[in-house]
Amino acid sequence: MSGKSLLLKVILLGDGGVGKSSLMNRYVTDRFDSQSFHTIGVEFLNRDLEVDGRLVTLQIWDTAGQERFKSLRTPFYRGADCCLLTFAVDDVQSFQNLGCWKKEFMYYSDVKDPGRFPFVVLGNKVDKEEERQVGLEEARAWCEENSCCPYFETSAKDDTNVTAAFESAVREVLAAEDQIGHTLLSSTIDLHGNRKSTRSSCC
Numbered sequence: 001m002s003g004k005s006l007l008l009k010v011i012l013l014g015d016g017g018v019g020k021s022s023l024m025n026r027y028v029t030d031r032f033d034s035q036s037f038h039t040i041g042v043e044f045l046n047r048d049l050e051v052d053g054r055l056v057t058l059q060i061w062d063t064a065g066q067e068r069f070k071s072l073r074t075p076f077y078r079g080a081d082c083c084l085l086t087f088a089v090d091d092v093q094s095f096q097n098l099g100c101w102k103k104e105f106m107y108y109s110d111v112k113d114p115g116r117f118p119f120v121v122l123g124n125k126v127d128k129e130e131e132r133q134v135g136l137e138e139a140r141a142w143c144e145e146n147s148c149c150p151y152f153e154t155s156a157k158d159d160t161n162v163t164a165a166f167e168s169a170v171r172e173v174l175a176a177e178d179q180i181g182h183t184l185l186s187s188t189i190d191l192h193g194n195r196k197s198t199r200s201s202c203c
């Protein structure tokens with residue numbers, strides 16, 4: 001295994017209140033706050049992990065889902081390696097808005113190869129089964145039709161599928177990278193020294 005860690009930027013998008021911050025906090029700090037505040041602008045946290053023998057530093061960017069913060073979040077889309085489109089299974093409107101989130105991301109991120117860009121879809125709050133408004137098959141069908149696979153049903157509250165979802169995002173990036181010839185993998189962190197990156201980023 002190499003001593004260098006690959007830096008990957010993933011970005012969480014979705015309506016306000018679907019649980020983006022809660023998912024990030026569950027994954028990075030293993031905590032859940034039932035009284036969390038709406039995010040203003042963007043925040044990020046890092047977590048180191050190993051996926052299929054590769055050391056990865058996952059930089060998770062958590063954005064504000066509320067419309068009034070649009071101009072604060074969109075400048076941070078550039079340089080993302082994967083986009084996690086998030087809705088809450090007890091909120092059908094947040095599911096119906098997934099297409100708008102995808103469009104917003106594509107418009108502002110300026111990705112080089114839109115056809116191959118990796119998305120992962122998260123249907124959060126599955127612990128609220130009795131209040132569910134979006135079915136598993138319906139969500140899977142949307143993902144298939146919109147080339148946004150894989151799909152994970154998560155709960156930040158119960159820690160259901162949270163690790164699996166973030167690790168899957170890493171695997172999607174690595175798989176996409178394998179297809180386009182390892183250009184992205186030139187961005188690395190030397191764990192014993194300084195960060196080296198050949199990618200440009202506005203952030």
Ligand SMILES: Nc1nc2c(ncn2[C@@H]2O[C@H](COP(=O)(O)OP(=O)(O)OP(=O)(O)O)[C@@H](O)[C@H]2O)c(=O)[nH]1
Pocket residue numbers: 014015016017018019020021022023033034035036037038039040063064065066124125126127128154155156157158
């Ligand atoms: N039951 C349940 N509640 C959750 C879950 N995830 C988040 N919540 C709650 O939903 C509310 C909103 O969660 P946030 O994580 O702040 O939502 P957000 O998507 O970051 O919202 P914005 O920052 O406004 O975009 C909070 O009260 C959380 O405690 C979950 O998996 N299950």
Ligand SMILES: [Mg+2]
Pocket residue numbers: 020021022037038039062063064065
């Ligand atoms: Mg938030």
